[in-house]
Amino acid sequence: MAEPLDYTSRYAIDPQNAAAMGTDELRANFHIADLFQPGEISLTYTHYDRMVVGGATPTDAALELKAVKSMGTKSFLDRREMIVVNVGASGIVTVGDEAYPLETRDMLYIGLGAGDVAFTSANAASPAKFYILSAPAHHAYPTRTIRIGDAKRLDLGSQQTSNERSIFQFTNSIETCQLVAGMTQLAPGSVWNTMPAHVHDRRMEVYLYFDLADTARVFHFLGEPDETRHIVMKNEEAVLSPPWSIHSGAGTSNYAFIWAMAGDNVDYTDVDPVAVEDLR
Ligand SMILES: O=C[C@H](O)[C@@H](O)CC(=O)C(=O)O
Numbered sequence: 640m641a642e643p644l645d646y647t648s649r650y651a652i653d654p655q656n657a658a659a660m661g662t663d664e665l666r667a668n669f670h671i672a673d674l675f676q677p678g679e680i681s682l683t684y685t686h687y688d689r690m691v692v693g694g695a696t697p698t699d700a701a702l703e704l705k706a707v708k709s710m711g712t713k714s715f716l717d718r719r720e721m722i723v724v725n726v727g728a729s730g731i732v733t734v735g736d737e738a739y740p741l742e743t744r745d746m747l748y749i750g751l752g753a754g755d756v757a758f759t760s761a762n763a764a765s766p767a768k769f770y771i772l773s774a775p776a777h778h779a780y781p782t783r784t785i786r787i788g789d790a791k792r793l794d795l796g797s798q799q800t801s802n803e804r805s806i807f808q809f810t811n812s813i814e815t816c817q818l819v820a821g822m823t824q825l826a827p828g829s830v831w832n833t834m835p836a837h838v839h840d841r842r843m844e845v846y847l848y849f850d851l852a853d854t855a856r857v858f859h860f861l862g863e864p865d866e867t868r869h870i871v872m873k874n875e876e877a878v879l880s881p882p883w884s885i886h887s888g889a890g891t892s893n894y895a896f897i898w899a900m901a902g903d904n905v906d907y908t909d910v911d912p913v914a915v916e917d918l919r
């Protein structure tokens with residue numbers, strides 16, 4: 640077996656325990672920082688649908704993705720599928736013998752058993768930042784690049800309610816086992832994502848906020864609809880949304896984020912909306 644990568648585990652938290660948490664405990668359980676360290680791969684193995692969340696920031700050398708102990712498999716994709724979204728400068732993802740160049744905001748879906756995965760930056764001084772998402776899979780769907788310009792676009796919200804935004808669905812035109820992912824871009828002057836909010840107990844979700852200035856923050860809301868909490872997020876940080884939780888945010892500026900889900904179905908529209916008046 641290959642030398643294991645360092646990784647962190649996050650166990651599944653129930654709503655009652657989450658409601659009793661203060662700031663540090665909420666952050667320790669749901670917030671993921673330091674995803675993009677130059678020359679490193681950072682992985683978090685979650686027990687929410689066994690979703691793995693990570694970042695790879697190659698500089699001079701290629702970075703190889705290896706299985707972690709929690710997977711109990713020889714290589715990463717033996718029993719998993721994966722999505723990579725580049726939020727940095729140009730780079731290449733190698734899968735087996737195939738090289739897949741990704742520009743910023745392009746996405747690569749990699750199917751079950753597709754081979755060994757490695758990450759390279761086109762320019763070490765201005766590295767690619769590969770955001771990694773992976774869930775268990777039991778069928779091999781083809782590896783496919785979806786460029787941001789090819790994603791299905793939905794324009795939602797309005798300037799009047801400070802939630803004018805465009806959703807780019809990456810997995811709309813391809814088949815996956817569990818992963819559903821996309822990117823949402825807030826219009827200048829709009830700050831709210833996913834308000835009105837929703838839950839979907841059949842799928843967990845994870846957000847990566849990016850394209851924020853160093854001094855900007857997003858107040859990310861989580862919790863059951865009638866028992867909400869918040870986590871203050873900065874640029875290029877991720878936050879886990881348990882299946883029972885809302886996931887919504889308001890920024891001190893506009894921003895973008897990658898959202899990704901895994902669970903029972905892959906129907907993006909299958910959500911349980913929560914009226915603003917019902918939030919507590
Ligand atoms: O289940 C779907 C996800 O929560 C996101 O797609 C919502 C989102 O990006 C938004 O409304 O701004």
Ligand SMILES: [Zn+2]
Pocket residue numbers: 837838839844886910
């Ligand atoms: Zn959602």
